[in-house]
Amino acid sequence: xxxxxxxxxxxxxxxxxxxxxxxxxxxxxxxxxxxxxxxxxxxxxxxxxxxxxxxxxxxxxxxxxxxxxxxxxxxxxxxxxxxxxxxxxxxxxxxxxxxxxxxxxxxxxxxxxxxxxxxx
Amino acid sequence: xxxxxxxxxxxxxxxxxxxxxxxxxxxxxxxxxxxxxxxxxxxxxxxxxxxxxxxxxxxxxxxxxxxxxxxxxxxxxxxxxxxxxxxxxxxxxxxxxxxxxxxxxxxxxx
Numbered sequence: 752x753x754x755x756x757x758x759x760x761x762x763x764x765x766x767x768x769x770x771x772x773x774x775x776x777x778x779x780x781x782x783x784x785x786x787x788x789x790x791x792x793x794x795x796x797x798x799x800x801x802x803x804x805x806x807x808x809x810x811x812x813x814x815x816x817x818x819x820x821x822x823x824x825x826x827x828x829x830x831x832x833x834x835x836x837x838x839x840x841x842x843x844x845x846x847x848x849x850x851x852x853x854x855x856x857x858x859x860x861x862x863x864x865x866x867x868x869x870x871x
Numbered sequence: 872x873x874x875x876x877x878x879x880x881x882x883x884x885x886x887x888x889x890x891x892x893x894x895x896x897x898x899x900x901x902x903x904x905x906x907x908x909x910x911x912x913x914x915x916x917x918x919x920x921x922x923x924x925x926x927x928x929x930x931x932x933x934x935x936x937x938x939x940x941x942x943x944x945x946x947x948x949x950x951x952x953x954x955x956x957x958x959x960x961x962x963x964x965x966x967x968x969x970x971x972x973x974x975x976x977x978x979x980x981x
Binding site: 755757785792793794795797800842844846859860861862863864865867 | 877879969
């Protein structure tokens with residue numbers, strides 16, 4: 752299947768610092784990537800849609816100045832949590848659309864392994 | 872009412888049992904239906920992908936969609952301890968941005 756690599760897997764930071772999370776599509780080009788947030792035992796919450804070469808589209812209620820998204824190439828999108836606070840502690844997951852014949856064709860959503868952010 | 876409803880469980884079954892996982896949805900415009908498996912602190916992995924109503928089988932997994940009742944199911948035959956994970960159902964209208972259920976935690980004990 753399509754491989755989406757996400758780094759780091761874990762990050763612990765002090766309150767007020769910024770953290771960057773990288774999401775890479777390894778065997779395909781992704782013009783669009785998505786960033787999700789997931790709280791324990793909760794569903795995936797879409798934060799924003801990252802478009803290569805243009806500004807990200809944020810979901811309602813997500814602060815674009817706090818969660819900076821950059822999609823500078825067809826294989827890399829980054830999410831920077833700026834001035835992190837303890838309430839930003841969460842599991843962040845990226846995903847990308849890819850075409851895969853083994854899943855019946857068409858484009859499917861494939862996920863990175865996620866990043867657990869803990870802000871002290 | 873949430874667009875996709877899913878019982879969070881946990882659902883605990885003995886090894887070898889047939890597992891039935893279910894979701895209901897409210898938006899009749901949904902045409903695509905997916906099941907993802909998510910291990911603890913990992914990203915979701917696409918298991919099954921179906922379009923419209925009907926059944927789809929892949930090994931021990933069978934996905935079933937009943938659009939008339941807005942009900943989707945995932946059956947796992949001969950369940951194994953390695954199947955222990957959270958199973959997320961998801962639906963979409965074709966925009967490829969799916970709406971997810973909250974996931975059902977499955978525990979298969981030896």
